[in-house]
Amino acid sequence: MSKRVVVVGGGITGLSAFRQIRLQQPDVEVVLLEASPQLGGKIRTTTFLGRQIDEGADAFITRVPWAIELCEQLGLDSFLVSPATSNAYVLVDGALRKLPKGLVLGVPTKLLPLLRSRVISPFAAIRAGFDRFLPDDWPGDDESVGGLIRRRMGDQIADRLVDPLIGSINAGDTDHLDAALAAPQLETAARRHRSLIAGLKEQSKKAPEGVRPVFLGFELGMGKLVETLVKSLGEADIRTGTPVTAITKNTDSLVVRTQQTSIECDAVILATPAHQAALLLADCQAASDRLSSIEHASVAMVTMGFRQTDVNHPLDGSGMLIPRGEGLLTTAVSWGSSKWPHWADTEHVILRVSAGRAGDSRALALEDDELVEALLTEVANILDINGDLVEWRVSRWIDAFPQYAPGHDRLIAAIERDLRSDMSGVFLAGAGYKGIGIPACINQGNQSAEATLDYLQTL
Numbered sequence: 001m002s003k004r005v006v007v008v009g010g011g012i013t014g015l016s017a018f019r020q021i022r023l024q025q026p027d028v029e030v031v032l033l034e035a036s037p038q039l040g041g042k043i044r045t046t047t048f049l050g051r052q053i054d055e056g057a058d059a060f061i062t063r064v065p066w067a068i069e070l071c072e073q074l075g076l077d078s079f080l081v082s083p084a085t086s087n088a089y090v091l092v093d094g095a096l097r098k099l100p101k102g103l104v105l106g107v108p109t110k111l112l113p114l115l116r117s118r119v120i121s122p123f124a125a126i127r128a129g130f131d132r133f134l135p136d137d138w139p140g141d142d143e144s145v146g147g148l149i150r151r152r153m154g155d156q157i158a159d160r161l162v163d164p165l166i167g168s169i170n171a172g173d174t175d176h177l178d179a180a181l182a183a184p185q186l187e188t189a190a191r192r193h194r195s196l197i198a199g200l201k202e203q204s205k206k207a208p209e210g211v212r213p214v215f216l217g218f219e220l221g222m223g224k225l226v227e228t229l230v231k232s233l234g235e236a237d238i239r240t241g242t243p244v245t246a247i248t249k250n251t252d253s254l255v256v257r258t259q260q261t262s263i264e265c266d267a268v269i270l271a272t273p274a275h276q277a278a279l280l281l282a283d284c285q286a287a288s289d290r291l292s293s294i295e296h297a298s299v300a301m302v303t304m305g306f307r308q309t310d311v312n313h314p315l316d317g318s319g320m321l322i323p324r325g326e327g328l329l330t331t332a333v334s335w336g337s338s339k340w341p342h343w344a345d346t347e348h349v350i351l352r353v354s355a356g357r358a359g360d361s362r363a364l365a366l367e368d369d370e371l372v373e374a375l376l377t378e379v380a381n382i383l384d385i386n387g388d389l390v391e392w393r394v395s396r397w398i399d400a401f402p403q404y405a406p407g408h409d410r411l412i413a414a415i416e417r418d419l420r421s422d423m424s425g426v427f428l429a430g431a432g433y434k435g436i437g438i439p440a441c442i443n444q445g446n447q448s449a450e451a452t453l454d455y456l457q458t459l
């Protein structure tokens with residue numbers, strides 16, 4: 001008898017899982033159920049000022065192989081583009097300062113450029129240099145990113161460089177994010193070496209010569225990846241607009257319930273956000289409770305279009321970061337038309353303005369008009385913009401960023417144990433668990449497919 005697998009969630013994780021099962025075991029019946037009318041989840045490309053612009057993820061990192069491998073397999077290499085510039089700025093006491101050369105995830109590895117940048121005070125730069133001489137004070141596992149940086153390099157490096165950068169990737173507070181998961185490069189360097197700077201320098205010597213840019217995106221937006229992946233599946237049982245309401249277990253099968261129907265199957269890949277998985281697994285109380293304990297942060301992204309002549313700043317970089325201490329609603333601004341050459345034209349400038357992060361939901365409480373007004377005032381003030389918006393769009397990403405608190409990996413291992421004992425055949429994958437970036441999600445989709453196929457062998 002042919003086996004049936006249900007994939008719940010049609011983001012990049014669920015789609016990767018679906019594809020992998022199809023590739024490896026075409027005789028296994030796979031059904032994908034997606035709540036919303038479209039596929040892609042947090043990958044969403046729409047038209048803005050006549051261009052294809054991402055409302056969510058706009059690039060992926062190439063230091064890990066999974067996204068680039070998928071692009072190669074889908075024949076998408078020729079559509080990939082890299083950001084035009086790697087320069088970026090940070091706001092310090094209301095003034096924009098260029099980020100110094102030699103940063104690794106916000107950690108300075110060269111002290112002279114750091115001093116010259118005026119991002120931190122001379123005293124704080126000297127404090128950062130203590131890292132070279134301080135004794136090994138690694139406190140063991142479960143350290144936060146903020147904890148690590150504060151003990152090795154002091155508070156200003158943590159508050160003005162590392163938190164704005166790593167915090168903006170995760171919409172998180174780095175004092176509460178697990179160093180090993182949110183910044184593995186820093187954690188490994190700090191664990192293996194007495195000095196964080198020395199550890200990072202050694203890592204960079206070992207890193208293979210960069211043949212590829214560190215980040216890549218698509219000229220037609222990240223939606224191109226989803227669209228091509230879905231096309232590659234050919235005829236496939238993919239049902240959009242079909243929210244799953246519960247997953248239960250019978251004696252020898254699993255049942256996936258939607259508002260309209262129930263599907264009996266042998267295995268389920270649950271590729272929804274963790275807070276949704278918690279609701280669907282109410283029948284497995286232990287796993288559900290642990291899943292609910294994963295916190296999520298919300299972000300509002302406002303895409304703004306201006307006439308080029310109204311913007312007096314040269315926008316000579318990919319964007320700017322706003323540390324918490326500046327007290328603004330804005331957390332970061334991507335200077336989209338400078339970062340992505342295909343967004344640029346001679347008339348307009350496009351900015352993507354982010355607001356909201358863990359511990360700061362002020363922006364999310366505002367109505368769209370109020371939000372746009374408030375962010376416009378802040379951004380216009382910093383970038384010396386004196387014209388009206390030509391076009392704007394608000395994208396709200398509610399509970400979109402899982403927060404990997406220290407010990408998150410043990411929590412996930414415990415949830416997987418709960419499922420093996422009370423709900424065998426259910427596999428979790430996606431941003432809530434083992435990496436939030438697109439490559440990590442693709443990898444989790446693939447891995448969950450492998451685990452599912454291994455499980456089917458045991459039946």
Ligand SMILES: Cc1cc2nc3c(=O)[nH]c(=O)nc-3n(C[C@H](O)[C@H](O)[C@H](O)COP(=O)(O)OP(=O)(O)OC[C@H]3O[C@@H](n4cnc5c(N)ncnc54)[C@H](O)[C@@H]3O)c2cc1C
Nearest residue numbers: 009011012013035041042056057058059244430431437438
């Ligand atoms: C604003 C923003 C910017 C980002 N920028 C980047 C970036 O530049 N680079 C990068 O690598 N990463 C970025 N990320 C992170 C990355 O986009 C996501 O972590 C990743 O796309 C998540 O994929 P996923 O498939 O695990 O989850 P999702 O994309 O959330 O997909 C889950 C799917 O499950 C569906 N679902 C939920 N509940 C149910 C249900 N009950 N029944 C059926 N379906 C259900 C949802 O509708 C959704 O489609 C960004 C994220 C955001 C929000």
